[in-house]
Amino acid sequence: xxxxxxxxxxxxxxxxxxxxxxxxxxxxxxxxxxxxxxxxxxxxxxxxxxxxxxxxxxxxxxxxxxxxxxxxxxxxxxxxxxxxxxxxxxxxxxxxxxxxxxxxxxxxxxxxxxxxxxxxxxxxxxxxxxxxxxxxxxxxxxxxxxxxxxxxxxxxxxxxxxxxxxxxxxxxxxxxxxxxxxxxxxxxxxxxxxxxxxxxxxxxxxxxxxxxxxxxxxxxxxxxxxxxxxxxxxxxxxxxxxxxxxxxxxxxxxxxxxxxxxxxxxxxxxxxxxxxxxxxxxxxxxxxxxxxxxxxxxxxxxxxxxxxxxxxxxxxxxxxxxxxxxxxxxxxxxxxxxxxxxxxxxxxxxxxxxxxxxxxxxxxxxxxxxxxxxxxxxxxxxxxxxxxxxxxxxxxxxxxxxxxxxxxxxxxxxxxxxxxxxxxxxxxxxxx
Amino acid sequence: xxxxxxxxxxxxxxxxxxxxxxxxxxxxxxxxxxxxxxxxxxxxxxxxxxxxxxxxxxxxxxxxxxxxxxxxxxxxxxxxxxxxxxxxxxxxxxxxxxxxxxxxxxxxxxxxxxxxxxxxxxxxxxxxxxxxxxxxxxxxxxxxxxxxxxxxxxxxxxxxxxxxxxxxxxxxxxxxxxxxxxxxxxxxxxxxxxxxxxxxxxxxxxxxxxxxxxxxxxxxxxxxxxxxxxxxxxxxxxxxxxxxxxxxxxxxxxxxxxxxxxxxxxxxxxxxxxxxxxxxxxxxxxxxxxxxxxxxxxxxxxxxxxxxxxxxxxxxxxxxxxxxxxxxxxxxxxxxxxxxxxxxxxxxxxxxxxxxxxxxxxxxxxxxxxxxxxxxxxxxxxxxxxxxxxxxxxxxxxxxxxxxxxxxxxxxxxxxxxxxxxxxxxxxxxxxxxxxxxxxxxxxxxxxxxxxxxxxxxxxxxxxxxxxxxxxxxxxxxxxxxxxxxxxxxxxxxxxxxxxxxxxxxxxxx
Numbered sequence: 001x002x003x004x005x006x007x008x009x010x011x012x013x014x015x016x017x018x019x020x021x022x023x024x025x026x027x028x029x030x031x032x033x034x035x036x037x038x039x040x041x042x043x044x045x046x047x048x049x050x051x052x053x054x055x056x057x058x059x060x061x062x063x064x065x066x067x068x069x070x071x072x073x074x075x076x077x078x079x080x081x082x083x084x085x086x087x088x089x090x091x092x093x094x095x096x097x098x099x100x101x102x103x104x105x106x107x108x109x110x111x112x113x114x115x116x117x118x119x120x121x122x123x124x125x126x127x128x129x130x131x132x133x134x135x136x137x138x139x140x141x142x143x144x145x146x147x148x149x150x151x152x153x154x155x156x157x158x159x160x161x162x163x164x165x166x167x168x169x170x171x172x173x174x175x176x177x178x179x180x181x182x183x184x185x186x187x188x189x190x191x192x193x194x195x196x197x198x199x200x201x202x203x204x205x206x207x208x209x210x211x212x213x214x215x216x217x218x219x220x221x222x223x224x225x226x227x228x229x230x231x232x233x234x235x236x237x238x239x240x241x242x243x244x245x246x247x248x249x250x251x252x253x254x255x256x257x258x259x260x261x262x263x264x265x266x267x268x269x270x271x272x273x274x275x276x277x278x279x280x281x282x283x284x285x286x287x288x289x290x291x292x293x294x295x296x297x298x299x300x301x302x303x304x305x306x307x308x309x310x311x312x313x314x315x316x317x318x319x320x321x322x323x324x325x326x327x328x329x330x331x332x333x334x335x336x337x338x339x340x341x342x343x344x345x346x347x348x349x350x351x352x353x354x355x356x357x358x359x360x361x362x363x364x365x366x367x368x369x370x371x372x373x374x375x376x377x378x379x380x381x382x383x384x385x386x387x388x389x390x391x392x393x394x395x396x397x398x399x400x401x402x403x404x405x406x407x408x409x410x411x412x413x414x415x416x417x418x419x420x421x422x423x424x425x426x427x428x429x430x431x432x
Numbered sequence: 433x434x435x436x437x438x439x440x441x442x443x444x445x446x447x448x449x450x451x452x453x454x455x456x457x458x459x460x461x462x463x464x465x466x467x468x469x470x471x472x473x474x475x476x477x478x479x480x481x482x483x484x485x486x487x488x489x490x491x492x493x494x495x496x497x498x499x500x501x502x503x504x505x506x507x508x509x510x511x512x513x514x515x516x517x518x519x520x521x522x523x524x525x526x527x528x529x530x531x532x533x534x535x536x537x538x539x540x541x542x543x544x545x546x547x548x549x550x551x552x553x554x555x556x557x558x559x560x561x562x563x564x565x566x567x568x569x570x571x572x573x574x575x576x577x578x579x580x581x582x583x584x585x586x587x588x589x590x591x592x593x594x595x596x597x598x599x600x601x602x603x604x605x606x607x608x609x610x611x612x613x614x615x616x617x618x619x620x621x622x623x624x625x626x627x628x629x630x631x632x633x634x635x636x637x638x639x640x641x642x643x644x645x646x647x648x649x650x651x652x653x654x655x656x657x658x659x660x661x662x663x664x665x666x667x668x669x670x671x672x673x674x675x676x677x678x679x680x681x682x683x684x685x686x687x688x689x690x691x692x693x694x695x696x697x698x699x700x701x702x703x704x705x706x707x708x709x710x711x712x713x714x715x716x717x718x719x720x721x722x723x724x725x726x727x728x729x730x731x732x733x734x735x736x737x738x739x740x741x742x743x744x745x746x747x748x749x750x751x752x753x754x755x756x757x758x759x760x761x762x763x764x765x766x767x768x769x770x771x772x773x774x775x776x777x778x779x780x781x782x783x784x785x786x787x788x789x790x791x792x793x794x795x796x797x798x799x800x801x802x803x804x805x806x807x808x809x810x811x812x813x814x815x816x817x818x819x820x821x822x823x824x825x826x827x828x829x830x831x832x833x834x835x836x837x838x839x840x841x842x843x844x845x846x847x848x849x850x851x852x853x854x855x856x857x858x859x860x861x862x863x864x865x866x867x868x869x870x871x872x873x874x875x876x877x878x879x880x881x882x883x884x885x886x887x888x889x890x891x892x893x894x895x896x897x898x899x900x901x902x903x904x905x906x907x908x909x910x911x912x913x914x915x916x917x918x919x920x921x922x923x924x925x926x927x928x929x930x931x932x933x934x935x936x937x938x939x940x941x942x
Contacts, residue, residue, distance in 0.1 A: 039555065250556075251555050251556040251906075253552070253556060253905055253906040253907045253912060253916075253919075254907065254912030254913075254916060255916070255918055256834075256915065256916035256917055256918035256919065257911070257912050257913065257914055257915050257916040258912075260807060260812075260915050263807070264807060264810050264812065264813065272942070289578040289579070291578075291579065302909075304565050304567065305567055305569050306565065317596050318596075321579060321596050321598050322579060323911075324571045324575060324598060324601060325575055325576060325578065325579050325598070326579070327571075327575075327911035327914070328813075328911060328912075328914065328915070330909055330911055330912050331912075332906070332907045332908060332909060332912035333556055333906045333907065333912075334556060334557060334906070351908075352559070352564060352565070352908065354557055
């Protein structure tokens with residue numbers, strides 16, 4: 001069995017699962033048909049040494065920006081919380097009722113080996129009303145386990161290939177599940193990470209999920225201020241997909257263009273949210289197209305033509321090609337986002353900085369936030385504090401988890417940008 | 433049998449108290465409407481000859497002339513309109529096909545006028561293009577799925593190298609090009625104005641099937657050379673002198689039929705440029721006689737790519753017909769780098785009226801259908817779409833881009849900027865504005881330097897307006913509007929129309 005057969009098997013397996021529609025009687029739809037713009041607060045912390053700390057600090061920070069949200073959505077993403085199941089996918093799922101739960105669990109059992117499942121422990125909080133049933137499962141794609149044995153025997157498929165085929169399977173499963181289902185919704189689907197969100201102010205949601213009981217090396221959080229809608233649990237941030245979590249403040253004017261772009265690569269935008277499309281952009285560019293994280297800002301917040309024009313020929317050509325090929329991945333309109341993944345935290349503004357974003361560093365901790373106040377609340381005396389310019393990313397990797405340089409076939413920019421600085425500060429400085 | 437063959441369409445209203453009998457009108461009118469009576473010093477006008485081009489009215493130094501639409505004296509009849517009657521009288525007399533010029537003028541729905549554009553309020557700041565950057569640069573050409581790099585770092589050296597493997601692209605400073613209008617159908621001065629303006633503004637004009645006149649070789653970097661069914665003026669040098677090559681399959685004003693440049697228009701220069709004998713009719717067949725199917729088109733596309741060493745984008749122009757979406761899909765698969773779609777309201781130098789007014793579909797619907805189809809098939813990025821067929825303002829441009837076009841072609845709008853008054857008599861070669869004529873007495877009325885300036889002004893004005901509208905919607909790069917139908921709303925359209933256009937009705941939120 002080679003990689004191609006292997007992937008094909010996996011896809012066939014998936015098709016056979018997908019044909020059975022378990023959600024035959026859609027009741028109240030879980031998702032909104034309309035896109036809901038919202039203003040927001042975002043806050044994130046990473047310990048670059050991978051040291052774990054509980055959710056208390058991130059709750060304190062986001063609470064400081066209480067007035068940036070209106071009680072219609074709050075949430076958190078945490079990385080490193082499930083070390084005992086770190087090689088399994090951790091699914092957090094919202095159910096509207098027990099029937100949806102039963103049907104979904106049947107489906108999960110067909111596709112996955114479920115190693116453990118429970119309801120996420122919650123506390124009663126007066127301001128958090130009508131929560132759905134919130135369950136979590138640690139799973140492995142079933143046929144992968146079957147397939148792996150055969151593969152190991154012939155050892156033609158590398159661990160990386162298995163991993164990426166597995167990821168693709170889970171990605172398809174999650175996006176189809178969420179697109180089809182009306183009463184169940186997979187909130188997060190990564191490894192050793194989880195998303196905790198709901199309708200309420202973020203600090204209340206944090207208390208509701210008892211986040212001080214979890215220890216993580218990356219925390220991101222979000223407080224939501226939607227301009228309409230009564231708020232729905234699935235629509236709160238962070239948006240999760242595989243290991244990605246995205247919290248976002250902004251309204252994307254290029255939504256239609258971006259949505260059509262990612263749809264062309266098979267992504268289903270079933271939630272009509274800006275955050276969803278941003279998540280898929282990251283997944284497409286970084287996971288599927290292998291574009292180095294350090295180059296992503298040159299696509300999402302592409303430098304202006306007039307700045308590109310001034311660069312040396314080779315860089316000019318490169319950035320021009322990047323803009324031409326990924327023209328429809330340019331994210332226009334105001335945004336500041338914090339993206340979490342197992343190995344890094346990534347924060348970015350739109351290219352003319354229409355939304356606030358502040359970053360600070362204190363020892364092994366890096367903070368990114370909508371407002372400086374939140375950072376000062378949890379870290380009164382940071383070593384450095386700065387306001388990243390529009391289009392200038394803040395990227396912090398867990399030490400030792402930085403991507404390898406010069407991976408063949410991959411676009412590796414670290415080195416590229418560094419060497420370009422030989423041309424004077426122009427390249428690194430074009431966005432300044 | 434006595435028939436009143438032709439009612440005059442216009443009436444020359446001359447204010448005798450203002451007329452000084454200077455005879456400007458007499459000299460300006462190529463249709464001999466005005467005649468100076470030397471005996472009594474008065475000027476007489478023959479209404480029946482007037483085509484309504486407004487040349488005399490525009491140039492009359494005392495403002496004594498008004499050209500008025502003449503009230504019909506036919507018995508009113510909503511079904512047997514004067515136009516039908518007049519055409520039948522003409523045909524009964526001559527046995528011929530009724531010719532006309534310019535685009536369809538019938539009151540079919542203009543969908544642009546039923547589509548409204550968005551603007552930001554509160555949740556999303558609008559952007560002021562006078563203070564913030566606003567980018568409308570556009571690239572036409574095939575795009576790959578993703579960026580691939582042949583070599584990124586050279587092993588063992590400190591040099592970073594990047595080699596582009598992008599297909600050839602046309603770089604436009606504004607998403608507007610000048611449509612194919614051949615030298616022959618329009619005057620050399622008109623073509624020169626288009627070429628010079630395209631060159632100065634950073635966009636492109638299109639030779640049509642008129643070949644490339646020697647005076648235009650200075651502007652080849654901004655020329656799209658067309659290969660049409662007559663293959664006039666096509667040789668290796670011609671193909672390689674343009675920035676891109678366009679295969680013309682059809683034209684919006686006359687889908688399915690060929691062209692005919694009468695021998696009278698084929699003077700020495702035209703004959704040289706088209707590579708045909710002087711005075712001979714230049715007849716373009718209805719189909720390309722080497723393209724009877726899609727695989728033949730593919731062969732021609734690759735023959736042209738071979739001839740130009742894969743250095744130039746090769747596009748295909750089709751008219752918007754019922755089956756345009758699958759046709760476009762076939763064209764992408766045949767290897768085209770761009771598709772030009774010409775809607776049924778597109779202009780022409782000469783076309784049978786019955787074809788112009790009854791064949792084809794509106795560009796708005798064709799564009800929406802093609803963009804949707806290519807997207808569904810996952811091949812939209814492989815091709816650029818240029819739409820044409822009555823783009824009348826910057827609003828039409830921005831709506832076309834939001835519907836999914838990469839750029840638009842303007843033909844009539846450019847000619848109007850050069851003075852055209854859309855009298856629809858291009859086929860007579862008597863154009864008083866020096867545009868659609870080869871008569872040297874008339875063509876010298878169009879000064880190419882002044883024409884260039886007018887076209888530049890038009891592009892500048894539309895660019896400003898496009899930037900204002902983009903900024904208002906909170907967008908600062910035109911690529912973020914492309915296919916962004918969320919920014920459009922329909923007004924007064926039915927469900928089916930909205931679904932084909934892929935837009936919501938006004939009043940519906942996101």
